[in-house]
Amino acid sequence: MSKLARIIRMEFRLTVANRVFIVLTILGPFLIAAVTIMPNLLSTSVAGMGARPTKIALLGADPRFVQEISPAFQQSRIEVSAVQRSAESLDSQVRAGTYDGYLEMPADLSEVTRLEYVTKSSSDFRVLGVLQGVIGKAIVVQRLVKAGVAASQVASLTQVPTFEMRQLTKGGEKKENPDFITILVTGLTLAMLLYMTVVLYGQVIGRSVLTEKTSKTVEIMLSSVRPMDLLFGKILGKALASLLQYGIWVTISAAVLKLIGPRLGVSIGAGLSMSTLAYLVVFFILAFFLYCSVYAALGAASEDEQHLGQLAWPVIIFLVIPVVMISSIITMPRAPVIVGLSLFPLTAPIVMFLRILVGAAEPWEILVSIGLIMAATVAVIWLSAQIFRVGILMTGKRFRFLEVLRLVRYR
Amino acid sequence: MIELQSISKSFGQVKAVDKISFTTREGEIFGLLGPNGAGKSTTIKMIMNILTPDSGSILFNGNPLRESDKDRIGYLPEERGLYRKVKINQMLLYLASLKNADGSAVEKRLDKWLARFDLSEWKTRTPEALSKGMAQKVQFIASVLHDPEFLFLDEPFSGLDPVSTDVLREAVLELGSRGTTILFSTHNMEVAERICSRILVIDHGREVISGSVADIKSRYGHNTVAVEFDGVIDFGSLAGMVRNVSRYPRWVEVELLEGASPQALLRCLVGQVSVRRFEVVSPSLHKIFVELVGGPEKAGEERMSG
Numbered sequence: 001m002s003k004l005a006r007i008i009r010m011e012f013r014l015t016v017a018n019r020v021f022i023v024l025t026i027l028g029p030f031l032i033a034a035v036t037i038m039p040n041l042l043s044t045s046v047a048g049m050g051a052r053p054t055k056i057a058l059l060g061a062d063p064r065f066v067q068e069i070s071p072a073f074q075q076s077r078i079e080v081s082a083v084q085r086s087a088e089s090l091d092s093q094v095r096a097g098t099y100d101g102y103l104e105m106p107a108d109l110s111e112v113t114r115l116e117y118v119t120k121s122s123s124d125f126r127v128l129g130v131l132q133g134v135i136g137k138a139i140v141v142q143r144l145v146k147a148g149v150a151a152s153q154v155a156s157l158t159q160v161p162t163f164e165m166r167q168l169t170k171g172g173e174k175k176e177n178p179d180f181i182t183i184l185v186t187g188l189t190l191a192m193l194l195y196m197t198v199v200l201y202g203q204v205i206g207r208s209v210l211t212e213k214t215s216k217t218v219e220i221m222l223s224s225v226r227p228m229d230l231l232f233g234k235i236l237g238k239a240l241a242s243l244l245q246y247g248i249w250v251t252i253s254a255a256v257l258k259l260i261g262p263r264l265g266v267s268i269g270a271g272l273s274m275s276t277l278a279y280l281v282v283f284f285i286l287a288f289f290l291y292c293s294v295y296a297a298l299g300a301a302s303e304d305e306q307h308l309g310q311l312a313w314p315v316i317i318f319l320v321i322p323v324v325m326i327s328s329i330i331t332m333p334r335a336p337v338i339v340g341l342s343l344f345p346l347t348a349p350i351v352m353f354l355r356i357l358v359g360a361a362e363p364w365e366i367l368v369s370i371g372l373i374m375a376a377t378v379a380v381i382w383l384s385a386q387i388f389r390v391g392i393l394m395t396g397k398r399f400r401f402l403e404v405l406r407l408v409r410y411r
Numbered sequence: 412m413i414e415l416q417s418i419s420k421s422f423g424q425v426k427a428v429d430k431i432s433f434t435t436r437e438g439e440i441f442g443l444l445g446p447n448g449a450g451k452s453t454t455i456k457m458i459m460n461i462l463t464p465d466s467g468s469i470l471f472n473g474n475p476l477r478e479s480d481k482d483r484i485g486y487l488p489e490e491r492g493l494y495r496k497v498k499i500n501q502m503l504l505y506l507a508s509l510k511n512a513d514g515s516a517v518e519k520r521l522d523k524w525l526a527r528f529d530l531s532e533w534k535t536r537t538p539e540a541l542s543k544g545m546a547q548k549v550q551f552i553a554s555v556l557h558d559p560e561f562l563f564l565d566e567p568f569s570g571l572d573p574v575s576t577d578v579l580r581e582a583v584l585e586l587g588s589r590g591t592t593i594l595f596s597t598h599n600m601e602v603a604e605r606i607c608s609r610i611l612v613i614d615h616g617r618e619v620i621s622g623s624v625a626d627i628k629s630r631y632g633h634n635t636v637a638v639e640f641d642g643v644i645d646f647g648s649l650a651g652m653v654r655n656v657s658r659y660p661r662w663v664e665v666e667l668l669e670g671a672s673p674q675a676l677l678r679c680l681v682g683q684v685s686v687r688r689f690e691v692v693s694p695s696l697h698k699i700f701v702e703l704v705g706g707p708e709k710a711g712e713e714r715m716s717g
Contacts, residue, residue: 003509003511006505006508006509007509010505014494014496014497211494215492215493215494215495216490216491216492217491217492217493217494218490219456219459219461219486219488219490219491220486220488220491220492220506220550220553220554221509222459222461223459223461223481223484223486223488224481224482224506224509224510225481225509226478389461
């Protein structure tokens, strides 16, 4: 086994054996599942939450009409019933909790332009949305039937056609592109993944490099291995550990969502094509290693954890810039600034990925971008190795950036 | 064989090492002596290729140090530590494996060394609770566990209690007798005198003196007498025969003037105090060092730290 492999193995073991790592690995999927499922659960579905069905009185409604529409309410766990009595007595029944609310229905529904839903709760938008969807549609159907349209034809006649975009490329052939929302969501997914990972593991790697200095093992290590090997080993060891953790998270989350998702009425249909998925993985891994090496350099240059924290936060800005500019990137993917950002290594992963999604990146641009990210990664690791060596002379002193560059010449 | 040919190193305006040359022979214990800041650590770092000399060359058996040569070297730096969260045996085996040494032989050696330094019970613990001296012994084990041909020790005895110093000194002597070439730096002259075959004294980055300990002693071997006594000596009355007097807590080292005889001194002293020991000696390395490098205030400092 080479020395590099031994360092990787040691760093991997050190990371994986850490208690925080184990706890995070186990709890991660549940957190992810919670974050993805809970909002859906809370806002769109009460099924399975143990809540009693919502009871709604339809004041003055025709019992036959109510019978027709009530199946459409079942999925949303709403029970509707036709009630004939005064609005005042219904008010008191709603206050007492017999009904959750009531809807005043006029005799001739086809003429109605406005319906009022009376309830105690001030923010029951879910119920209002369902009422509007089901009863509103039923009223439109009634109007059309009254106007002489056959009831069986209503559905096909009121269907709005879907609009899709086809883009002409230079070669002349037409190409299908995902829609704006899919691009936005996919781009944000990469940005969020990177952001989470960099915040979690960038710090871990920076601290691991810093440890060599604070625990004074750096000279002992350098008496056996090259500085480059030490840094590469640390970065790769931690990176493998984090990829393992991500693998576990993704697998468990996917399984959980697949098993439980449908039952809760949550869809996971991201509907990504294979090539999009491949680009996502490639740019994620490239960006991951680049940011890891940046943090390694910061770890080599800082003197304690506090100092590392100060140096580290500006790095996050490079992940925030593409997110802030995301709509400009999607709508103007060929603007010079955007092209520049898609080649600049720190912003390239997200920006270039978005440009690829909207089909506005030339193959050579993609290759140049990938090449630049890789070159930058190696360059940053080389610089860290130099800072590392210089750091031996400077233990206990704070670095100024120019001083580092000046001292790199000493070696 | 390690050969340093006129190496120099500056940091900005400060000349840390100035044209130092020496050669260590196979299987010898070579002492690099000098006061704090003399350039000892810088010299060792250059030999280890952690720093690059501005000029001059360093040869291992006639060739510049190659990456693969590092496996044959053991190094105990002045700035030394251990990973806090890693068990001691795991850490030591890891460091040995980075020298391409692993397997049952290494594990056997590990147990032997831990037992020798009375650290066996710490084997599977993390070093967080180790005292400084204990940690230093663990770090020493790290430098010798792969059974190196060359061993570089930078201030290996600093901060050790007398018992630990003895144990470590015995270990170094034993390694030397088994053929390991050992280069170590120290400002503790007594230790150097007891284990080095040859020394190089440097100050302000420059060579002050070098050679075998015996040669240096005879070169500086003025007529010196060690006297242990009860009472008070009136040194003024000895003015005609004494060049210099070094006072220690219970005894004095008297350097006689050219032509003065120890017999005359003894006669003079017997009249003043009750003499318990009177011995014609060669001067201690400590005394030579102080004479070459610094004044009496430094001597006191060195003594206290030794």
